[in-house]
Amino acid sequence: MRRTDDTTAKHRAILEAAARLICKQGYEGTSIQEIADACGLTKAGLYHHIESKEQLLVEIMNYGMDVFEERVLSEVEHIPDPVERLKACMARNIKLVTRGWSKEVTIILHEHDTLTGKSQAHINGRKKRYVRFLESSFSEAVERQLIRPVDPTVAAFAFLGMVLWIYKWFKPGGKRTDDEVAAGMVDLLFTGLQRVPPS
Amino acid sequence: MRRTDDTTAKHRAILEAAARLICKQGYEGTSIQEIADACGLTKAGLYHHIESKEQLLVEIMNYGMDVFEERVLSEVEHIPDPVERLKACMARNIKLVTRGWSKEVTIILHEHDTLTGKSQAHINGRKKRYVRFLESSFSEAVERQLIRPVDPTVAAFAFLGMVLWIYKWFKPGGKRTDDEVAAGMVDLLFTGLQRVPPS
Numbered sequence: 001m002r003r004t005d006d007t008t009a010k011h012r013a014i015l016e017a018a019a020r021l022i023c024k025q026g027y028e029g030t031s032i033q034e035i036a037d038a039c040g041l042t043k044a045g046l047y048h049h050i051e052s053k054e055q056l057l058v059e060i061m062n063y064g065m066d067v068f069e070e071r072v073l074s075e076v077e078h079i080p081d082p083v084e085r086l087k088a089c090m091a092r093n094i095k096l097v098t099r100g101w102s103k104e105v106t107i108i109l110h111e112h113d114t115l116t117g118k119s120q121a122h123i124n125g126r127k128k129r130y131v132r133f134l135e136s137s138f139s140e141a142v143e144r145q146l147i148r149p150v151d152p153t154v155a156a157f158a159f160l161g162m163v164l165w166i167y168k169w170f171k172p173g174g175k176r177t178d179d180e181v182a183a184g185m186v187d188l189l190f191t192g193l194q195r196v197p198p199s
Numbered sequence: 200m201r202r203t204d205d206t207t208a209k210h211r212a213i214l215e216a217a218a219r220l221i222c223k224q225g226y227e228g229t230s231i232q233e234i235a236d237a238c239g240l241t242k243a244g245l246y247h248h249i250e251s252k253e254q255l256l257v258e259i260m261n262y263g264m265d266v267f268e269e270r271v272l273s274e275v276e277h278i279p280d281p282v283e284r285l286k287a288c289m290a291r292n293i294k295l296v297t298r299g300w301s302k303e304v305t306i307i308l309h310e311h312d313t314l315t316g317k318s319q320a321h322i323n324g325r326k327k328r329y330v331r332f333l334e335s336s337f338s339e340a341v342e343r344q345l346i347r348p349v350d351p352t353v354a355a356f357a358f359l360g361m362v363l364w365i366y367k368w369f370k371p372g373g374k375r376t377d378d379e380v381a382a383g384m385v386d387l388l389f390t391g392l393q394r395v396p397p398s
Contacts, residue, residue: 150386
């Protein structure tokens with residue numbers, strides 16, 4: 001679906017406002033009227049942009065996955081060295097979580113199992129694509145003997161846990177910048193905690 | 200608060216049933232009547248056990264933290280070697296997530312920011328105590344030169360992300376046992392991905 005920049009910005013603002021409200025009050029506890037109010041629209045005006053409350057949730061998740069694929073996946077998937085690919089991916093994904101969108105978009109994407117049927121299958125499919133990309137990158141790194149032989153699935157979910165848990169604790173403007181957190185996480189996973197033996 | 204075993208089991212069953220319902224329908228979307236029905240109690244019967252819906256949420260979280268402290272923290276905090284302490288802690292915490300309680304207890308503990316005021320401060324304090332324990336164990340390991348010098352806070356949250364994200368993807372009875380996942384995660388964080396140079 002192609003939109004003009006203006007429509008996209010307006011639409012994005014609606015999705016961000018709805019995400020904030022749904023996170024605060026819960027999906028069941030949020031009415032379309034309240035979302036319209038938060039967007040400065042009438043209910044009819046909001047329905048011009050969205051079909052239903054469930055459709056809005058689908059759109060927030062698809063918006064999250066669109067931004068993720070644009071800023072993270074498509075920027076790194078063609079890096080030939082699988083270790084460099086994974087490191088760049090981790091750093092970019094961390095910065096997406098800390099500054100690419102609102103914390104509420106991360107929450108909706110990862111904490112809301114409200115969708116059912118086709119919508120749920122579609123979003124889960126997009127998430128699974130990312131897991132498969134991580135697994136195959138770890139596999140490739142093991143096969144090319146660039147890293148120790150590890151279970152690619154466990155490594156993929158360790159990677160995801162390290163990256164995605166960040167929205168729970170990271171405070172912008174705190175002691176550490178997100179660049180420092182990203183560098184620290186990449187170093188932890190790829191170099192590990194083992195002391196380098198004195199040479 | 201001391202309870203007889205019978206009361207504890209009954210109380211625990213109520214908390215688990217309420218957790219399942221709240222996760223499915225949302226906190227706002229779940230009534231006390233529905234929770235009573237799920238427990239096979241009348242509303243009055245349920246109020247014999249709990250004061251209010253918010254108090255129930257507090258109790259689910261405190262129950263989660265009680266079980267965590269009993270099965271994980273108190274079992275490992277006296278291990279003298281900080282690396283062994285952290286490894287044992289990670290393996291135990293993973294198995295708490297995979298089999299110690301329902302997935303819904305993990306979700307309520309980590310996804311629900313519904314509490315306010317004193318209750319929220321109390322639960323957050325209990326969670327923070329765990330973060331401090333991890334940070335000080337990583338610090339101690341760095342000071343004693345048992346691991347590379349890393350930022351203890353970043354290491355603590357990497358640890359937590361790896362452990363707690365597991366409820367999102369681990370399926371009991373799947374390809375990997377939780378023992379394998381626990382061993383894999385400990386190995387990943389503490390040995391890292393670097394290839395061991397041929398000796």
